[in-house]
Amino acid sequence: MKKLRVLYHDNCFDGVSSAAVFSRFYKGRIDPEATIEYEGLAHKAGQLIGEDQFGDGDNVIVDFKYSASDRLTWWFDHHESAFLSPQDEAHFRQDKSGLKFHDPGYKSCTKFIAHITEKVFSVKMPDLEELIYWADIIDGAQFADAQTAVELEAPAMKLMLVIEASHQREFIHKIIQDLQHKTLGQVMDDPDVRSRFDVLYAKHKETIDIIRKAATCSRGVIEFDVSAYGLEGYNKFIPYYLFPESVYCVGVSQSPSRAKVSVGTNPWSTRPRQHNLAKLCEKYGGGGHSVVAAISFKPDGIATARAAAREIADLLQNDTKASQ
């Protein structure tokens, strides 16, 4: 009887789904009697996965950076930045096991695993199609509309809220086990999952109200300042849900560790985007992607953050006016 340890990207719908899909594959193709353990991994700057995090049987990392450890048996990742160092990348390129896979062209690691296990190992898991579909939508932020992203009607979206906010290992590991043979609706029907969702959903609704009261939208640009409310994390699609006609969003928030300006593009806007937001934020010491970027300031730098947010909003407003 084999032993497997699954190291997965913690508090992430795609990480948890990847763990479930790989476990199903492993039991179907490698050893139906395998004992499987789970270990969540979180991003910390420059930190390697410690040798003590690997088990003494087979080890797989899913939806997370490569490790050059001899104890790593399988690896699947779809992140652009999958290697901590050129040495790690060289180690992966020289690997002859045929059990390590990287393709940044995939929107989710779950779909990547499902494709590889079918194409390379001839294992089909048609009953997991729903999970694979939703992991791809969620990790790739490919929501059909703002309602899907914010109203959280679909069981997958409800489960996403629960997975992202829950830090008890046993609870997440039970979800990984359930996802291997239940529908997403059945997983959500678990009373423990349901009661956690209810609490988180009430908070989510409060957040929508806070942003609704704080936000204005002028010339295609939403501006809001929620620094007085201590919102740590919030669903980043809420502003576009409230102002469907918007093109950009500039938000100011405050946590104990920093004051923050978040700048984003409405993914459902039909108007062409004129600016690279990463470049715009770099001028203030921030960065990110072309469609979503941010700037962090010291915790007492809220006035500077507000001034930067206003400047950026003004620039984007003139831009959207010019393009009309």
Ligand SMILES: [Mn+2]
């Ligand atoms: Mn992922």
